Amino acid sequence: MNKFRLTRWLISLPPILFLLIFFAAPSLIMVITSFRFPGEYGGLAPLVAPETDTMAGDSSLYGLTLEAYRFFFSDILYAEIFLKSFAVAATSTLICLIMAYPVAMLIAQSAKKYRNLMILLVVLPFASNFLIRIYAWMIILGPESAFSHFINNMLQFFGFEPVMMLFSSFAVLVGTVYVHLPFMILPLYTNLEKHDPVLLDAAQDLGANRWQRFWRVTWPQSLPGVFSGSALVFIPVLGMFAIPDILGGTGDILIGNLIKDQFLGTRDWPFGSALSIMLMLVVLCVTGLFTLLARPRAPK
Amino acid sequence: MKRTNLTLWLAAGLVYIFLYVPLVIVVIYSFNDSRLNAEWVGFTLDWYYKLFNNQEMLLAARNSLIIAVSASLLATLxxxxxxxxxHRYRIRVLPFLVFAPIAMPEILLGVSLLLFFLQIxxxxxxxxxxxxxxxxFCVGFVAIIVRARLQGMDDSIFEAARDLGATPWQTFRLITLPLIMPAVVAGALMSFTLSIDDFVITFFTKGIGEPILPIQIYTMIKIAVTPEINAISTLFMLLTLLLIIIANRLDSGILQEGKKS
Amino acid sequence: MKSSRILISLFCLLCITLTSCTSGDQVASNDLPDQDDNILRLFNWNNYISQQTIERFEQICQCRVTQDYYSDNEELLAKLAAGATGYDLLVPTGNAMDTLIHQGVLSALDKAQIPNLKNIDPNYLGTLFDPDNRYSIPYAYTTTLVGFNREKLAELNLPTDSWSIIFEPEYLKKIRGRVTVLDSQRELMAAALKYLGYSANDTDEVHWQQAKKLIIQAKPYWAAFSNTSYIRELAVGNLWVAHGYSNDMYQAALDAQKTGRHFTVDFVIPREGAVLSLDSMVLHHTGHQPDLAHRFINFMLEGKNSAELTNLTGSGNPNLAAQPYILPEIITNPAIFPDMAQLTRLEMLQDINHTQRRLLSRIWTEIKLR
Known part of the structure; x- marks a missing residue:
């Protein structure tokens, strides 16, 4: 038993220590920042020397304030952006899941000697640069591209108005799905790969058709993979800003863009931190929910 | 193993096409004799020639590879x-510590780490x-995928091993590790791609005068995407392909569950 | 077990390949910055100095120059605000320099070491931000203006010398989805304020709200907010009108010409006036090589070196001694080198205070969301 406890700490301590030092400690700085007054010239001036007099009239305790949070709740605008971002993240996650499942399943069912190659083919595009991939999509979706002409000819044939695909929410969705697809395929594959084909054979013997076999046997067993893949897509998408910046139209603003604006354009670090902290709180609640859902069920 | 059917092949094939269409463009334009990346003008190797004469770019590529390899190795571990x-010990704080960095907006992580490194x-x-x-930020990705692999696994084998007198290390080496290997490798691959792509956190935490690839590329893209960037992306993919093929030669079972013995 | 060993050896292999394939011929660049090394550390805009100029300076001073880049003043400010140190020389734009001066992080210049200061056009000295040029030496400037596809706009019979082309729905409806504006709160606001007849630095909330209305009304016709991609899209022909910087427009025009397009990209300073961005060289107080930095500034003020920058980027140049070396197509372009009459209609952006920044950010968020 003693040995067991020793192993337990040998395995748990290194990641805990690393994350406590290099994640929790720096984050604490930002949590505190969100309760400080913003500096007149931006940056973190308030952390070093609180310039409370610049915001005279506001009540404060030891130079701390809820001002940034109050500002957030003073306007429905910010809540709207949160909702919008969640909608975009949920849509991309769903599309990723639908696209990733057949790939992961095919790889898991293929002969062992081909699996490596097929996984490699999924990851390979991502060894190129992020920006170059997004710019490649700009070329594909651009109004003079062959693809764009094809789509618009089709639309016109059926009597619809031609559309501009680049600089639109559609382009943002394409870019987002493209960039995050491997983060769905890989967890799904690692889950599906361990499934025992015996169960499927048994189901077949019991007269289940292909569809039933999928929904009754494969799908429930793959749920941990589905949830972890969804988390790895959903969460990063919430905080992204580069894709809407490059591919998006005039209305594509997400929380990520808003937060970036606070740290750069507006130089309002307290508000930027407050926004981030609220985002993280919401995300942690959602993942908490996911974890509950992902509890392994007794296989039937 | 012959359960694959046509629909599955078709669906997966379409997804592979989706993954590769932009890549084809990247590779083709790296041989295009036009700075604009707009239409095909003619074949040239000039961009590769330029690339190999661009010391800063090569240094940036080397730095980025060192960073990506070290970070993914450390994050995988x-x-x-x-x-x-x-999964095993149900440590309460860990799920939080693992999820939170993924949830944290990049720019906040970048700024807070910079403050922490410099001022503390x-x-x-x-x-x-x-x-x-x-x-x-990579640790979380690996942890989540490893945990998903472990979930729903029959814990009795671990107990059986212990009952048979295996030390914890032996249990880990002979049973746990082979079982989770596909997840470990997948986690390493994810970490590698995350690290090699990261711009924001790299911008904030980089030191003076050290070229790093994503920053260098961002710099060049400002004016227009010169095909030199396509060229370096093509080379990166080739390098990755080569390394994985070598690894595959060394051990064909690297992405699968260990052979049961 | 076998696979874990393989995994580790794979990574070792990778490491070895990398280091061996590129290391040998490189100068070690990750030395720690110590006090006495002979390295000048620049923190500069992307593509804002010619490689030949750098090499020539390295020869003359027997030193090495390293460069880090930012693509936005705000990136520079954020990195410095978080405590980054060790840069000798920065090249911020006026309003960012204003902030840096107020934060007290710049070192005063020793003008005795910069005799070439006499080359600078007095029109660009003594700006509002630094009246006696205690901290800053002008480096280059750009104007924010409208770039357009000349043939297309002539065909549609649209005005090209006014902000109305990006704000008036009457014109915009002919070029719907082919227009981008800058993704910058200050720049877009300045354009709208100018069009409404106010100062670019107007901070009256009523005027801001008017500008917001103008922008929201025009927004449905715009394709996107874009800071960089408009350069390529203009040159390719996907965009017909873009709000952007004169040096970027110059690149777009050059690209369109080089790739033999059947149209020309042109750019004009709107008659209502526009924003002038003057970038200056300043010394950061944590720099280790103030003497080297002074030498560099003086070197960059030599006509030929300064002209190289302009010929590379197409930016305006406040250096009178540089003019003979500048390409004729650049120096004769009134959108790049504005004449005195135009200069009076150009304004430099001033920094605004925290309350104003937050209000502007709120307005901006609303613009984006609506």
């Missing part, structure tokens, strides 16, 4: 431990600071 600890640790920024920063 820590992430695997974290995944095991969450008094560290000189350099490759090490970038490696630490990248590891921080």
């Amino acid at each position: 820590l992430g695997t431990m974290a995944g095991l600890a969450i 640790l008094n560290l000189t920024l350099g490759l090490v600071s970038i490696i630490i920063a990248h590891t921080t």
Whole structure:
């Protein structure tokens, strides 16, 4: 038993220590920042020397304030952006899941000697640069591209108005799905790969058709993979800003863009931190929910 | 193993096409004799020639590879431990510690790490600071995928091994590790791609005068995407392909569950 | 077990390949910055100095120059605000320099070491931000203006010398989805304020709200907010009108010409006036090589070196001694080198205070969301 406890700490301590030092400690700085007054010239001036007099009239305790949070709740605008971002993240996650499942399943069912190659083919595009991939999509979706002409000819044939695909929410969705697809395929594959084909054979013997076999046997067993893949897509998408910046139209603003604006354009670090902290709180609640859902069920 | 059917092949094939269409464009334009990346003008190797004469770019590529390899290695090690600890020992704080860095907006992580490195640790920024920063957000990805692999697995084999007198290390080596290997490798691959792509956190945590690839590329893209960037992307993919093929030769079972013995 | 060993050896292999394939011929660049090394550390805009100029300076001073880049003043400010140190020389734009001066992080210049200061056009000295040029030496400037596809706009019979082309729905409806504006709160606001007849630095909330209305009304016709991609899209022909910087427009025009397009990209300073961005060289107080930095500034003020920058980027140049070396197509372009009459209609952006920044950010968020 003693040995067991020793192993337990040998395995748990290194990641805990690393994350406590290099994640929790720096984050604490930002949590505190969100309760400080913003500096007149931006940056973190308030952390070093609180310039409370610049915001005279506001009540404060030891130079701390809820001002940034109050500002957030003073306007429905910010809540709207949160909702919008969640909608975009949920849509991309769903599309990723639908696209990733057949790939992961095919790889898991293929002969062992081909699996490596097929996984490699999924990851390979991502060894190129992020920006170059997004710019490649700009070329594909651009109004003079062959693809764009094809789509618009089709639309016109059926009597619809031609559309501009680049600089639109559609382009943002394409870019987002493209960039995050491997983060769905890989967890799904690692889950599906361990499934025992015996169960499927048994189901077949019991007269289940292909569809039933999928929904009754494969799908429930793959749920941990589905949830972890969804988390790895959903969460990063919430905080992204580069894709809407490059591919998006005039209305594509997400929380990520808003937060970036606070740290750069507006130089309002307290508000930027407050926004981030609220985002993280919401995300942690959602993942908490996911974890509950992902509890392994007794296989039937 | 012959359960694959046509629909599945078709659906998966379409997804592979989706993954590769932009890549084809990247590769083709790296041989295009036009700076604009707009239409095909003629075949040239000029961009590769230029690339190999661009010392700063090569140095940036080297730095980025060192960072990506070290960060993914470290993240894989820590992430695997974290995944095991969450699953096996139900450590309460770990799921939070693992999820939170993924949820944290990049720019906040970048700024807070920079503040922390400079004002609290008094560290000189350099490759090490970038490696630490990248590891921080990669650990979560590995931990989550490892944990998903462990979920729903029959724990009785571990107990059986212990009952047979295996030391914890032997149990890990002979049973746990082969079982989770596909997840470990997948986690390493994810970490690698995350690290090699990261711009924001790298911008904040990088030291003075050290070219790093994503920053260098961002710099060049400002004016227009010169095909030189396509060229370096093509080479990166080739390098990755080569390495994985070599690895595959060394051990064909690397992405599968260990052979049961 | 076998696979874990393989995994580790794979990574070792990778490491070895990398270091061996590129290391040998490189100068070690990750030395720690120590006090006495002979390295000048620049923190500069992307593509804002010619490689030949750098090499020539390295020869003359027997030193090495390293460069880090930012693509936005705000990136520079954020990195410095978080405590980054060790840069000798920065090249911020006026309003960012204003902030840096107020934060007290710049070192005063020793003008005795910069005799070439006499080359600078007095029109660009003594700006509002630094009246006696205690901290800053002008480096280059750009104007924010409208770039357009000349043939297309002539065909549609649209005005090209006014902000109305990006704000008036009457014109915009002919070029719907082919227009981008800058993704910058200050720049877009300045354009709208100018069009409404106010100062670019107007901070009256009523005027801001008017500008917001103008922008929201025009927004449905715009394709996107874009800071960089408009350069390529203009040159390719996907965009017909873009709000952007004169040096970027110059690149777009050059690209369109080089790739033999059947149209020309042109750019004009709107008659209502526009924003002038003057970038200056300043010394950061944590720099280790103030003497080297002074030498560099003086070197960059030599006519030929300064002209190289302009010929590379197409930016305006406040250096009178540089003019003979500048390409004729650049120096004769009134959108790049504005004449005195135009200069009076140009304004430099001033920094605004925290309350104003937050209000502007709120307005901006609303613009984006609506």
